[in-house]
Amino acid sequence: MIVVTTIAQVRETVKAWRQAGETIGLVPTMGFLHEGHQSLMAEAKKNNHKVIVSIFVNPMQFGPSEDLASYPRDLDSDTVACQQMGVDMIFCPTVDQMYDSYFNSMVDVDGITQALCGQKRPGHFKGVCTVVSKLFNITAPDRAYFGQKDAQQLAVIKRMVNDLNFDIEIIGCPIIREADGLAKSSRNSYLSPQERIAARCLFEAIQSAQKLIQQGEKSVDVINTEMQSIINQQPLAKIDYIEFVDLQTFKPVTRLTQDSLCALAVFIGKTRLIDNFIYQQGR
């Protein structure tokens, strides 16, 4: 495994791989890797000759009041995690390497970014789309892997790839959870022991919703109220949003009569956690 920090080094290696007829899978990350990331690497490993993991805490996707400065970083541990998974290259550029002082170009997806995190975190997906476009152009992968945990991000990237004709297959991978159901996230490291226990409420709310749905409930109001009541029982939790949207358009739905995404964002203390599940017709 090689660890490279410059775009030129990536290009040189990728060019050699390409000339040898090898396919490339990219796993874009912000580092502080956990089993969620490793499941993406495993999937990438399965279907490509070479796997690149990018590690870059992208300032552009953080809002001014968000956690850019405190976002957890541990390149040594990340390097071990990648090595264990048989990754071929870590690309961990500096901010200067990615954004020169004249930098002034943005990639923006409208529509599906108007809901959920796109609404709550203005500019977030613009930052994501821009850096992912850059990473796509730098690493020229055949396939790129994103977690279903960031469901809106996955949809936005798919939309962007379709709209801008990137010749890259986008693979969404299932949410990986802790034993008690909490979705794996680098931000879980922010949680105090007490908050860590409180954080179970996100998955508990999801489970209750799924139970209601299994019992035939179609009213989003009814399901949403149940989810809210579960989370509101938890004094350390504060709901940012719980929303049901059409899986294609991300427009709100009031009844579960089409494929839908239920997404929630909840503050546990100062830590903002997200989770989601998909409702599919006839399943």
Place this chain on the structure above:
Amino acid sequence: MIVVTTIAQVRETVKAWRQAGETIGLVPTMGFLHEGHQSLMAEAKKNNHKVIVSIFVNPMQFGPSEDLASYPRDLDSDTVACQQMGVDMIFCPTVDQMYDSYFNSMVDVDGITQALCGQKRPGHFKGVCTVVSKLFNITAPDRAYFGQKDAQQLAVIKRMVNDLNFDIEIIGCPIIREADGLAKSSRNSYLSPQERIAARCLFEAIQSAQKLIQQGEKSVDVINTEMQSIINQQPLAKIDYIEFVDLQTFKPVTRLTQDSLCALAVFIGKTRLIDNFIYQQGR
């Protein structure tokens, strides 16, 4: 030469070329090809094994009150022009092929688009950057060729390629002029015989400016006033802008003490024409 209309056909052909180790030059155009475009094709032909000319009148880069509907089109004549130049592929997609009904992604360059045509034609460069990104991703060229006549467009594309890490070399090619100095443009076809004569005033203004500069004039005010007076002598002409900007930042300059672009846009009747020249220190 093949003429293809679908993205899938382009990809298939490009893939075969790539596998044969052939390099690709792209000339993006809106068709109604003239000697200006042909000079780009000639340049592309010189340095690449294969040349693709895209012909697409991109609705997204026209403002609501602009000339999208009347923009001249002649695919038969364009096909002959490309054949004469030894072009290998024309890519002439429909609007539906380029933009599906869910399309919602944009590429935008800020900063240098705040001046000149970017200021006068809101959204224009966003449309240009988006379609050029798409064409880059569809044709995956080694080099792409743009005319210096659209000086701001060339600078914007270079900025975008740098910022988003497209692995493509952008080549700017000199302005091609008619015998009387008028810059070649598809829009010249709009001009009545009388307007065609009046349109000389753009190049006459440029020549006067260059003469003043040769005589040592550094004041942009003085040079600009001279250019205005020449164009204002022409009753059919109405100045949209005449501006001097720094060649890198596109910020206005008041004295010619750095590499600068002088760009002008002038309405001749209803037809908006642009032209420009570059001032380089120590030349």
